[in-house]
Amino acid sequence: MSIVQLEHVRKVYDKKVAVEDLSFSIEPGTMFGLLGPNGSGKTSTIRMMVGITLPDSGVVRLFGEPFKRDALKRVAYLPEERGLYKKMKVIDQLVFLGQLRGLDEATALKRSHEWCERLQITEAIPKKTEELSKGMQQKIQFIATLLHEPELIIMDEPFSGLDPVNATLLIETMLDLRNEGRAILFSTHRMDQVEKMCDAICLISRGKEVLSGTMREVKSRYPRNRVQMTFEGDTGFLRNPGIEEAKLYNGSAEVRLKDESGAQQLLAQAVNAGTHITRFEVMEPTLEEIFIQEVSAGGNVDA
């Protein structure tokens, strides 16, 4: 059973089509990346999953059933626009949000303390929210989202505004949650994180799906035609006819080949010419390259 399933979902605001014929599904225990440039429809898609808006056509299924508000008790949602009650005490706030998601007061209190310890933020517990730093508020928000032990966690741009230390802590926590069997969907446009963390992705642009599948599937669709090498000596091998494009740096080069088979030939030519090679690596394209290539192929990076 898929945790989330979107079937031909479409959403139009006034005359602007925000999401068009979008379908994907997320399995339990998966880290799912929803990618796309700014204004591509990520937030609109997420809002339909948590019932803030309804699709104009198509179906959103949660836990195998058509969308019902009851299902939201098993879902966590961290919106891109974070918000907490500024004047409220942190612990009151956490308990209140926990209760809204169906916890009783004692459980909400207990779990709040546990989470604050886990995220190393116990000193914030007795304070008012407005007294906290931005990073601490993010952590509190994160805790508030997870208190009710949701099976599906949806996060819109979770890393925006986090320093590297806290971003790493968040990544580790998300991986832990994934390993506990929860499904996690997050949107971002930072490809390095997606590449490290995600099991599956869906790339959308202008509300339409451009690319989707597991990380392996997606990458295997692209040829392993990147070569990175470090060397000393003659650079004549860069004139090899199999090379489509080459960038020469000080003692290293990045080469894109016309096809995968050209790599061995290139290596042979360089060795024959007496070039001293210390590194020669054949690579698949990075997700970032795929992203830029696919999105600009549509000619529509809104940035």
Place this chain on the structure above:
Amino acid sequence: MPSNIFLIAKREYLERVRTKSFLVTTMLIPLLMGGGILFSVVKSRHSKAASHIAVVAADTDLALALQDELEHGKDSAMQVDVISPPTGNTRQAVVDETAEKQIDGFLWIDVDKGKPKAIYTSMSNADISTMQSIESALRRAIVREGMQRKGVDAGEIKLMMAPVDLETETIRNGEISKSDTMTAFFGAYVLFFLMYMAVMLHGMNVARSIIEEKTSRVFEVMLATVRPQEMMAGKLLGVGSVGLTQIGIWVLAALGLSAAPMASAVGAGAIHISFSAGQIIAFIGYFVMGFLLYSGMAAAIGAMVNSEQELQQFNMVIALPMAVCMFVLVPVISNPNSPFSRIISLIPTCTPLIMYLRIAISNPPWYDIAASVVILLATIYGVLWLTARIYRVGILMYGKRPTLPEILKWIRYSD
């Protein structure tokens, strides 16, 4: 889900009751209001015209009678110099005295074909109470003098001219009881202003609280679990309960103060305030309805605007209908059951304050009360329905303020 509404209301209530501003408004509003009204009532009761004037008349008897009236009259305690009969330079003398502020003014009386003609000259032209005192004193002096000339016995004149006290009684629930018009007004007045302040304060608090959630972006977090309607209902319930708590404190304090021993202790014994149970029920009932009506309007405004500053521009929508109630206060008090008062009390935006006032100071027919409640409830329903629809869309809109056509479109959106 009702439990969500309850949780939201509880949060709203606790967060508000704990604030300093709740404490301050609860203490300060009745103190200022009660103090101000008490002061003006006491002042108007004991204020007598106390000017120092000169009376110039050829007729000495009339001048002396007038002096007596003005110095020892029912509502004047003036100091009066009599110049009678005037000489050639008297006029210049009194004009100079007035200009030098030795006296406040002078009254010049001529007798023209047996009919006295009086002119009062002073430095100011707006001393209404002095004018009224002089006018009534002059009339009484002329009557007294006239009777004296006709040979009426002085004792008889005194008896005839003695002031008459009018006592008032009211019939309530078939029982006749002595009423003190002044204290009835006083009580009704205080509660009228308290309701005015409470509806205004808490209505605007609803708008402010919505804007706060909007600017802090809590809405998105909340909406992933609760419906917008639940948020709005919880908010109205929470803020409304704060208002009721405040009013409860006021009513208890008023009852405590009006209890006999307390009243004499604080020296307010002269002004005995009494609230009947019916009046208190009417007060609370109309407060709740007034709060729902105005806070419903305020909630719609709160959902449409993006900041406190923008809210200020829309204050009028709330403040103006409330101000109308203040403008009609005097005609309604002076004649609470006139057609004008009845019509005003049936206009929904005025009903809570004006109908309550009519109930407090008179006995309006039951069908007037029933009609006011029915019309008011229907209006509240309509306002809340519209507000719920504006709210649903408005709270997720940031940035540009919506235009009227856009708002109409929000209202037409289905779920």
